[in-house]
Amino acid sequence: MKSIITLLLLISGLTSFSQTDKVIGEYxxxxxxKENNLFEYDLTLAQDGTFTFHYHSKIKNGIPPEVDKYGKGKWELNKDIISFFCEKTIDIDDKNTLDFSNSKARFVTKSPRDTSDRIIKTKLLFLESEILWMKRIELFKM
Structure with missing residues (x-):
């Protein structure tokens, strides 16, 4: 009986690690x-549970014409929802000004049960964020 319980715990643990591996990467x-208005979003989810974010905008008649914003912190996966956390004393500084605390994104990928020819790009869809322009943004996995 003990060996069955141990085996089940081991299998469930391996399943959670494999799901995390699917999420890790660049989005x-x-x-x-470049000729008109340009908006670029880059997010990297590292295996150690940290993330870095870079936003770049180049607006033709904007003041200022180019803006770069950065953020960093920790992330956590629960089912298919990624939660982002920032410690203000560690992660927020002169360069990294974006606070991703209370931000959540859904990890979207094609289901293994879907045998159709549909192409579904792996992405993160931001559902909640105190950064107003991040809500409903879809970042695609590279």
């Missing part, structure tokens, strides 16, 4: 062109 979104 990006590029809107616009």
């Amino acid at each position: 990006s979104l590029k809107l616009g062109t």
Whole structure:
């Protein structure tokens, strides 16, 4: 009986690690062109549970014309929801000004049970964020 319980715990633990491995990587979104207005979002989820984020905008008649914003912190996966956390004393500084605390994103990928020819790109869809322009942003896995 003990060996069955141990085996079940081991299998469930391995399943959670394999799901985390699918999420790890670089996500990006590029809107616009260099000639007109350009908005770029880059997010990296590291295996150690940390993340880095870079936002770049180049607006033709904007003041200022180019803006770069950065953020970093920790992330955690629960089922298919990724929660982001920032410690203000560690993660927020002169360069990293974006606070991703209370931000949540859904990990979207094609289900293994879906045998159709549909192409579903792996992405993160931001559901909640105190950074107003991050809500409903879809970042695609590179």
